[in-house]
Amino acid sequence: MRIVDIRERSVAISRYADPAIPSGGLTTSIVAAVTDVVRDGRPVVGYGFGSIGRFAQGGLIRERFAPRLLAAADGALADTAGTNLDPLRAWAAMMAGEKPGGHGERCVAVGTLDMALWDAAAKIAGLPLHRFLADRLGRPVPERVPLYAGGGYPYPADDLARLRDEMRQLADLGYRRAKIKIGAAGLAQDLRRIEAAAAALGGAGNLAVDAMNAYNGPAALEAAAALAPLGLWWFEDVCDPHDFPTQTAVTAAYPGPVAAGEALFSAAEARLLARHGGLRPDRDILLFDPVHCYGLPGYLRIIDAMTAAGWPRQAFWPHGGHLFTLHVVAALGLGGAEVNPLCFPPFGGIGDGAIVTDGFASLPQLPGIGFESRAGLHRLFRELG
Amino acid sequence: MRIVDIRERSVAISRYADPAIPSGGLTTSIVAAVTDVVRDGRPVVGYGFGSIGRFAQGGLIRERFAPRLLAAADGALADTAGTNLDPLRAWAAMMAGEKPGGHGERCVAVGTLDMALWDAAAKIAGLPLHRFLADRLGRPVPERVPLYAGGGYPYPADDLARLRDEMRQLADLGYRRAKIKIGAAGLAQDLRRIEAAAAALGGAGNLAVDAMNAYNGPAALEAAAALAPLGLWWFEDVCDPHDFPTQTAVTAAYPGPVAAGEALFSAAEARLLARHGGLRPDRDILLFDPVHCYGLPGYLRIIDAMTAAGWPRQAFWPHGGHLFTLHVVAALGLGGAEVNPLCFPPFGGIGDGAIVTDGFASLPQLPGIGFESRAGLHRLFRELG
Numbered sequence: 001m002r003i004v005d006i007r008e009r010s011v012a013i014s015r016y017a018d019p020a021i022p023s024g025g026l027t028t029s030i031v032a033a034v035t036d037v038v039r040d041g042r043p044v045v046g047y048g049f050g051s052i053g054r055f056a057q058g059g060l061i062r063e064r065f066a067p068r069l070l071a072a073a074d075g076a077l078a079d080t081a082g083t084n085l086d087p088l089r090a091w092a093a094m095m096a097g098e099k100p101g102g103h104g105e106r107c108v109a110v111g112t113l114d115m116a117l118w119d120a121a122a123k124i125a126g127l128p129l130h131r132f133l134a135d136r137l138g139r140p141v142p143e144r145v146p147l148y149a150g151g152g153y154p155y156p157a158d159d160l161a162r163l164r165d166e167m168r169q170l171a172d173l174g175y176r177r178a179k180i181k182i183g184a185a186g187l188a189q190d191l192r193r194i195e196a197a198a199a200a201l202g203g204a205g206n207l208a209v210d211a212m213n214a215y216n217g218p219a220a221l222e223a224a225a226a227l228a229p230l231g232l233w234w235f236e237d238v239c240d241p242h243d244f245p246t247q248t249a250v251t252a253a254y255p256g257p258v259a260a261g262e263a264l265f266s267a268a269e270a271r272l273l274a275r276h277g278g279l280r281p282d283r284d285i286l287l288f289d290p291v292h293c294y295g296l297p298g299y300l301r302i303i304d305a306m307t308a309a310g311w312p313r314q315a316f317w318p319h320g321g322h323l324f325t326l327h328v329v330a331a332l333g334l335g336g337a338e339v340n341p342l343c344f345p346p347f348g349g350i351g352d353g354a355i356v357t358d359g360f361a362s363l364p365q366l367p368g369i370g371f372e373s374r375a376g377l378h379r380l381f382r383e384l385g
Numbered sequence: 386m387r388i389v390d391i392r393e394r395s396v397a398i399s400r401y402a403d404p405a406i407p408s409g410g411l412t413t414s415i416v417a418a419v420t421d422v423v424r425d426g427r428p429v430v431g432y433g434f435g436s437i438g439r440f441a442q443g444g445l446i447r448e449r450f451a452p453r454l455l456a457a458a459d460g461a462l463a464d465t466a467g468t469n470l471d472p473l474r475a476w477a478a479m480m481a482g483e484k485p486g487g488h489g490e491r492c493v494a495v496g497t498l499d500m501a502l503w504d505a506a507a508k509i510a511g512l513p514l515h516r517f518l519a520d521r522l523g524r525p526v527p528e529r530v531p532l533y534a535g536g537g538y539p540y541p542a543d544d545l546a547r548l549r550d551e552m553r554q555l556a557d558l559g560y561r562r563a564k565i566k567i568g569a570a571g572l573a574q575d576l577r578r579i580e581a582a583a584a585a586l587g588g589a590g591n592l593a594v595d596a597m598n599a600y601n602g603p604a605a606l607e608a609a610a611a612l613a614p615l616g617l618w619w620f621e622d623v624c625d626p627h628d629f630p631t632q633t634a635v636t637a638a639y640p641g642p643v644a645a646g647e648a649l650f651s652a653a654e655a656r657l658l659a660r661h662g663g664l665r666p667d668r669d670i671l672l673f674d675p676v677h678c679y680g681l682p683g684y685l686r687i688i689d690a691m692t693a694a695g696w697p698r699q700a701f702w703p704h705g706g707h708l709f710t711l712h713v714v715a716a717l718g719l720g721g722a723e724v725n726p727l728c729f730p731p732f733g734g735i736g737d738g739a740i741v742t743d744g745f746a747s748l749p750q751l752p753g754i755g756f757e758s759r760a761g762l763h764r765l766f767r768e769l770g
Contacts, residue, residue: 059444101648104487242653263486268627
């Protein structure tokens, strides 16, 4: 039971479905982990990618983490029966020699490879990932998972009209709730964006806004005061992720839900957030990205840290917007999943042709994560060879 | 005024001067930044490396940060007179598009390139770096800088005898204070190591101990109780760098100086440390590594954050142990510099033949950082081409 080859490539990604709009320089990593397990005459290959938002990690994957997997002794990555990979043991092999602190970049590199290992292990088991993972953790699997659509990035031209179109398209696809970006163009324009999006979604209670960590202290309080009367679904990434004084001042002034944690990547930081972040477990939302947080083993530690601090699992709505997050939300019994149906092609969204009904999706049934159900993404992975 | 080429390589480094002892898998990055400024018929080249302790960053340097420097428009990296590089502007070019949070790895990659830019700029100015930097910041330059010797890693065989030899050698070289590692082999062996090292240095007041983030809460308190009566110079990196509850419990129980910050890499985390870390500005020590903290521009922000929170500059004894830190300590008026005279060859230590007298060193006078005064290191840099 070994990983015999790991292939990796960086790819450009765009916030926009429209290829005419500049992509902004974002990248992510795709990997293929080739196992020595053969099914139907071919080696089982697990696919992973670095989620979205924190750049590709090709160097760290090639130079530090893939070599540790490839060098693992025979049996060191196997489960107790010796019949499958154990992604938790593989994770320990990747993290060997890593030092405390410094939770950036490497957490994404490890998470990228970790995704491919879970894909491979679930494929070897012949189970969709949510079932494989739920069985492993002794958890029930729900029939369907609540979703919301991420998107609403500022358009360089015709912003309001295009935003309105985008939100209507999401509603037509079956989404009931969505999230848009604010914080870039001034509060007056943000309020116009919110009004346009909320109208397309049947009310501001179906709309979350994401400030992308843009505000310093006074700007955060000004925005909170302007947004408070609107009754938004949530107000996300208000300030720098480590700026707990500003976040605390905002939750003291803003009665609605505040969402945080997308740019924190470790259980160590999660514990600081729980202790000093000024958040309220009875209403606030936790966004940690399971890929960016050292993959599932790191994410499980974060869930443990936050639930030990009194947070409900329903507070977790993980960042990501893709198939992997959907499985994770289902298997771990979390609040719901972000989906990016129109952003970050070919990564955002769930299965091609998957139907969203009244804001819920049923679960993919292909073995593994099911990237093979997404033609564009599967093509990209297969180009790894 | 442009950077026309950046060359980079990863090199293995060892905690031990003795090449027979396994090096433990540590690496660092070396870079050469070639400018379009010609002196004595040749382009001025700045050299930098990734300090020690956090792995090489070749991928991030090649794929993300060097390309931004190389793509900078003509004049975008120049000072106001247009006659030299401005490393602060170059830093802004490197950080363009970087997101808040995630302070690991990239901070080392940026710091590595930043070191080369300061070396190049000081060479273009014809000044040793401490003078170039002090002039820029309007600060005085001292005649000499207080030092201590880092080292004292556990030896795989004959630990106590070799440790004693190492400490005697450091005393013979002119060091009065030194630091050794604890936390790996149990408290009883640690106390024997401390006794042996302290005897060679003329007393425990000249000895700091570094637990390398090894202790959880109960182990940290047990160690603190055992060390408190010894009167050590300081007790370093007690627990996980983000485990502020344990650190706070230790400072409540341990009257002597505690040192922290080596594994925190950003001003955002420094502010959390100041607010929640349980440290005491009247006695505790701040170890932030100027290279690992996004280079000098990041380190200056950390100094600003900590001095605004009531910390004196004398509390800063930066991690690193090499020539660059010596210049930084001198130019910024910090407490003193770590030097690794016997570890991490050829990176540790100050100039070849530089004389340490009673724990102080005078300052290097070559233009730039003066890596050219270290034969082994200069050879390594020149192999970059």
